[in-house]
Amino acid sequence: xxxxxxxxxxxxxxxxxxxxxxxxxxxxxxxxxxxxxxxxxxxxxxxxxxxxxxxxxxxxxxxxxxxxxxxxxxxxxxxxxxxxxxxxxxxxxxxxxxxxxxxxxxxxxxxxxxxxxxxxxxxxxxxxxxxxxxxxxxxxxxxxxxxxxxxxxxxxxxxxxxxxxxxxxxxxxxxxxxxxxxxxxxxxxxxxxxxxxxxxxxxxxxxxxxxxxxxxxxxxxxxxxxxxxxxxxxxxxxxxxxxxxxxxxxxxxxxxxxxxxxxxxxxxxxxxxxxxxxxxxxxxxxxxxxxxxxxxxxxxxxxxxxxxxxxxxxxxxxxxxxxxxxxxxxxxxxxxxxxxxxxxxxxxxxxxxxxxxxxxxxxxxxxxxxxxxxxxxxxxxxxxxxxxxxxxxxxxxxxxxxxxxxxxxxxxxxxxxxxxxxxxxxxxxxxxxxxxxxxxxxxxxxxxxxxxxxxxxx
Numbered sequence: 001x002x003x004x005x006x007x008x009x010x011x012x013x014x015x016x017x018x019x020x021x022x023x024x025x026x027x028x029x030x031x032x033x034x035x036x037x038x039x040x041x042x043x044x045x046x047x048x049x050x051x052x053x054x055x056x057x058x059x060x061x062x063x064x065x066x067x068x069x070x071x072x073x074x075x076x077x078x079x080x081x082x083x084x085x086x087x088x089x090x091x092x093x094x095x096x097x098x099x100x101x102x103x104x105x106x107x108x109x110x111x112x113x114x115x116x117x118x119x120x121x122x123x124x125x126x127x128x129x130x131x132x133x134x135x136x137x138x139x140x141x142x143x144x145x146x147x148x149x150x151x152x153x154x155x156x157x158x159x160x161x162x163x164x165x166x167x168x169x170x171x172x173x174x175x176x177x178x179x180x181x182x183x184x185x186x187x188x189x190x191x192x193x194x195x196x197x198x199x200x201x202x203x204x205x206x207x208x209x210x211x212x213x214x215x216x217x218x219x220x221x222x223x224x225x226x227x228x229x230x231x232x233x234x235x236x237x238x239x240x241x242x243x244x245x246x247x248x249x250x251x252x253x254x255x256x257x258x259x260x261x262x263x264x265x266x267x268x269x270x271x272x273x274x275x276x277x278x279x280x281x282x283x284x285x286x287x288x289x290x291x292x293x294x295x296x297x298x299x300x301x302x303x304x305x306x307x308x309x310x311x312x313x314x315x316x317x318x319x320x321x322x323x324x325x326x327x328x329x330x331x332x333x334x335x336x337x338x339x340x341x342x343x344x345x346x347x348x349x350x351x352x353x354x355x356x357x358x359x360x361x362x363x364x365x366x367x368x369x370x371x372x373x374x375x376x377x378x379x380x381x382x383x384x385x386x387x388x389x390x391x392x393x394x395x396x397x398x399x400x401x402x403x404x405x406x407x408x409x410x411x412x413x414x415x416x417x418x419x420x421x422x423x424x425x426x427x428x429x430x431x432x433x434x435x436x437x438x439x440x441x442x443x444x445x446x447x448x449x450x451x452x453x454x455x456x457x458x
């Protein structure tokens with residue numbers, strides 16, 4: 001008598017063949033009729049991009065006085081949003097590079113759009129360092145290290161300079177890693193496209209790929225080398241970003257816990273954003289066979305683990321302040337809990353620590369709407385965390401006479417919302433013109449799916 005063996009959800013639903021996988025993924029890109037829903041979503045995102053353009057144009061005309069920054073809060077939404085966007089991009093590199101090196105096959109369905117998400121998030125983050133001076137062309141003139149005729153050089157011991165090198169390196173390696181992974185799929189689209197323009201464009205991007213043994217060998221070597229290069233960046237980039245705060249002498253910032261807990265927070269928010277994108281995408285495009293419950297459950301478990309690390313970071317930060325016996329240092333967590341921004345502080349504790357504990361329960365991890373809501377809650381909580389770190393450490397200076405409140409203006413909000421529109425617009429274009437799931441890697445999962453189906457019944 002046949003007995004059913006309990007098994008974890010499959011990586012790819014049984015019943016697919018090599019041809020069906022290729023047809024399913026490529027048909028999304030090669031369809032001649034763009035769905036109406038895509039046009040509606042892209043139109044909304046494009047409107048938000050216009051909001052960003054108007055906000056940036058007004059900023060260049062008027063300067064940073066249109067923002068809510070003041071004395072003592074000289075850093076506001078610009079640095080908050082920069083750190084938030086950089087953090088969101090981390091999950092793409094983690095899923096693509098580290099899980100590849102660890103030979104985790106469940107990454108294959110989500111790595112492509114996670115990598116794209118990384119690039120789009122870095123593009124949004126890069127806007128804020130460029131505009132936070134208000135007059136970028138003057139900043140370039142004064143800060144660029146040309147021959148020292150004016151005896152003004154950048155301070156290369158500043159982590160703000162390190163950010164430039166870390167983030168630019170991260171963007172370049174991530175872009176190369178993403179493009180190299182795309183090459184076999186671009187060749188597939190080249191060969192299957194019914195449009196002459198499509199064949200030409202995909203053909204040029206495929207760089208002469210013919211699928212020979214030599215091509216596959218070089219592809220795998222290059223992909224593995226780029227994964228090895230990208231892996232340290234997961235740790236180094238957000239560590240350098242945390243140094244913006246950690247090496248300062250300001251109470252609430254100079255703490256050694258920042259580098260590891262910034263990295264954990266980046267992975268936390270990054271996986272939350274992957275869930276935020278993966279759940280609607282699999283529903284709209286009917287990809288439940290490829291992005292299965294196993295992927296969603298694994299991402300939920302990673303969120304739970306990194307969320308616990310973030311909670312430990314919060315506790316350690318408060319303990320260090322108390323153990324220091326410095327009255328200024330001890331005042332910062334007290335002010336966060338009871339001061340003018342206490343509502344935001346307790347909201348971040350609820351979003352990042354309390355509510356995600358529901359992920360301990362399997363029923364929550366396997367209920368797709370709850371997972372989607374959880375991902376939105378975590379993204380909001382991680383943004384509030386960056387806001388609290390920046391603002392509450394600045395708005396109460398050493399002397400009460402220097403105290404002040406920071407209130408973001410409509411231009412702060414419009415710039416932030418505009419970058420969300422830019423992120424979504426780039427994502428919509430990616431979904432329409434490039435394969436969101438790796439065809440080549442998903443084809444390698446087909447034999448495993450058949451073996452798993454055969455072993456379920458003994």
